[in-house]
Amino acid sequence: MPSLGADMESGTLIEWLVKVGDRVRRGDIVAVVETDKGAIEIEIFEDAIVAELLVVPDTEVAIGTPLARLDRVGEAGATPRAAAAATPAPAPASAATAPRPPPQATPTRYIPPVPMPSRAPPPSSARPSAAAVPSVATRRKISPAARQHAREHGVDLDRVVGTGDGGVVTVADVEQFIRAAPPPSASPARSQVAAQAEPMTVAPAEPTPAPTSPMRRAIAAAMSRSKRDIPHYYLGHTIDLEPALAWLEHRNAQRPIEQRVVYGALLLRAVARAAAENPALNGYWRDGAFAGSAAVNVGVVIALRGGGLAAPALPNAAALDVDALMAALKDATERARRGRLKSSELSNATITVSSLGDSGVESIYPIIHPPQVAIVGFGAVVSRPWVAAGGLYVRRVVTVTLAADHRASDGHDGARFLAAIERLLAKPEAL
Amino acid sequence: MNEADLRNAVLRALYSIAPEAEGERIDPQANLRDQLDIDSMDFLNFLVALKGTVGVEVPEADYAQVASLDDCVRYLAARLPSA
Numbered sequence: 001m002p003s004l005g006a007d008m009e010s011g012t013l014i015e016w017l018v019k020v021g022d023r024v025r026r027g028d029i030v031a032v033v034e035t036d037k038g039a040i041e042i043e044i045f046e047d048a049i050v051a052e053l054l055v056v057p058d059t060e061v062a063i064g065t066p067l068a069r070l071d072r073v074g075e076a077g078a079t080p081r082a083a084a085a086a087t088p089a090p091a092p093a094s095a096a097t098a099p100r101p102p103p104q105a106t107p108t109r110y111i112p113p114v115p116m117p118s119r120a121p122p123p124s125s126a127r128p129s130a131a132a133v134p135s136v137a138t139r140r141k142i143s144p145a146a147r148q149h150a151r152e153h154g155v156d157l158d159r160v161v162g163t164g165d166g167g168v169v170t171v172a173d174v175e176q177f178i179r180a181a182p183p184p185s186a187s188p189a190r191s192q193v194a195a196q197a198e199p200m201t202v203a204p205a206e207p208t209p210a211p212t213s214p215m216r217r218a219i220a221a222a223m224s225r226s227k228r229d230i231p232h233y234y235l236g237h238t239i240d241l242e243p244a245l246a247w248l249e250h251r252n253a254q255r256p257i258e259q260r261v262v263y264g265a266l267l268l269r270a271v272a273r274a275a276a277e278n279p280a281l282n283g284y285w286r287d288g289a290f291a292g293s294a295a296v297n298v299g300v301v302i303a304l305r306g307g308g309l310a311a312p313a314l315p316n317a318a319a320l321d322v323d324a325l326m327a328a329l330k331d332a333t334e335r336a337r338r339g340r341l342k343s344s345e346l347s348n349a350t351i352t353v354s355s356l357g358d359s360g361v362e363s364i365y366p367i368i369h370p371p372q373v374a375i376v377g378f379g380a381v382v383s384r385p386w387v388a389a390g391g392l393y394v395r396r397v398v399t400v401t402l403a404a405d406h407r408a409s410d411g412h413d414g415a416r417f418l419a420a421i422e423r424l425l426a427k428p429e430a431l
Numbered sequence: 432m433n434e435a436d437l438r439n440a441v442l443r444a445l446y447s448i449a450p451e452a453e454g455e456r457i458d459p460q461a462n463l464r465d466q467l468d469i470d471s472m473d474f475l476n477f478l479v480a481l482k483g484t485v486g487v488e489v490p491e492a493d494y495a496q497v498a499s500l501d502d503c504v505r506y507l508a509a510r511l512p513s514a
Contacts, residue, residue, distance in 0.1 A: 141454060146454070262475060
């Protein structure tokens with residue numbers, strides 16, 4: 001189980017994409033792992049033959065635990081390469097269909113997998129239930145959003161009546177079920193009293209503590225560490241975005257829809273170039289010292305519908321033009337939504353951008369993602385009165401904020417960085 | 432392509448970018464982006480998908496005319512390529 005970030009302690013193997021005997025090549029995706037950063041595709045770093053799969057799906061294992069044993073190409077059956085493979089993987093409590101690994105002395109904690117919002121969860125509720133797990137043939141139609149809602153509230157979907165088109169169970173049905181059901185914490189005695197009461201009144205369900213998803217735990221760990229360890233300083237600046245937006249709208253109007261660029265790509269381009277000009281904000285704080293990065297890998301915070309976020313890095317963003325950045329952003333967004341980011345993307349951002357997009361909210365004061373030393377926030381684009389060249393105009397403006405690590409840089413560096421973003425966005429044709 | 436076909440095409444394009452919404456009720460008159468939490472990149476992908484299935488390209492300047500499900504169907508119906 002590879003470490004995909006400083007705060008990662010364990011990951012849950014979701015799915016093997018290879019089987020024993022498969023030939024794998026460097027860079028192949030071999031497995032999908034649910035980590036505290038979401039579902040990640042695990043790449044392999046050498047050419048080999050899969051000799052043995054040591055961990056069955058739906059098992060949570062600590063980082064460093066061998067997932068599989070590989071034979072070097074040409075020496076199948078020879079001495080196992082992975083010495084650590086001597087430690088067998090733990091058997092999960094409920095691996096009915098998966099092949100059982102050898103019994104082991106020290107079982108690792110097993111938790112039910114919490115799938116990504118966009119991943120199809122198992123057909124039964126995540127909580128153990130006395131009811132038989134419905135077979136695939138009898139699986140009912142349940143909207144993905146309803147599944148997640150049910151999982152978060154510990155609702156057994158088998159008991160929810162679907163009222164959507166064709167009997168589909170919707171979020172509204174799950175909410176109706178939660179409202180109607182007595183709180184799960186009710187003691188038997190209390191239930192009895194309630195049953196005798198006439199007319200029967202059902203108390204509103206107390207909020208059920210939702211099981212904390214691995215992603216939520218990861219956000220909690222990373223943000224707590226950031227606020228505990230990093231002395232943030234904050235700068236904010238409002239920028240006239242009219243020239244950039246007018247330029248982009250004109251450009252988009254002349255192109256087929258597939259080649260249109262969203263303004264977020266322009267902002268990323270400006271950030272990447274400004275970071276290249278101001279190296280004190282681009283890199284990592286590690287072991288008591290700042291290590292700058294020659295490449296600017298811009299992490300982009302993508303809010304996932306249904307909760308949580310992912311921040312894949314767009315590698316070498318300062319070397320990409322606006323169209324290439326747009327393509328990279330589109331690709332990363334789509335894969336983040338499907339829960340298919342690569343392990344390398346999640347650990348190599350050197351600076352991060354968090355944008356509020358169309359929410360209408362004007363400014364964000366973001367928290368640095370350690371071990372990075374800066375994060376840039378963009379509020380929503382809003383029309384505001386604007387004084388320029390002695391006149392008063394209505395302009396579309398954006399508030400850009402910077403949170404930076406005062407151990408690595410000073411306010412003066414941060415101010416130069418924000419001024420560079422403003423200068424770059426004022427001449428969009430030169431971006 | 433009649434109105435029901437168009438409505439289906441719009442829904443399919445929506446589900447392609449917001450798969451978790453499949454089966455959920457969508458208020459046909461409410462703003463799609465607010466209802467389904469769709470950002471600008473998702474919305475562009477939605478329109479690209481629609482162009483592929485319906486053959487109508489929505490210029491950026493017309494985004495306000497395709498805000499809701501009903502708006503979308505109305506907008507597309509008026510611009511369908513003649514068969």
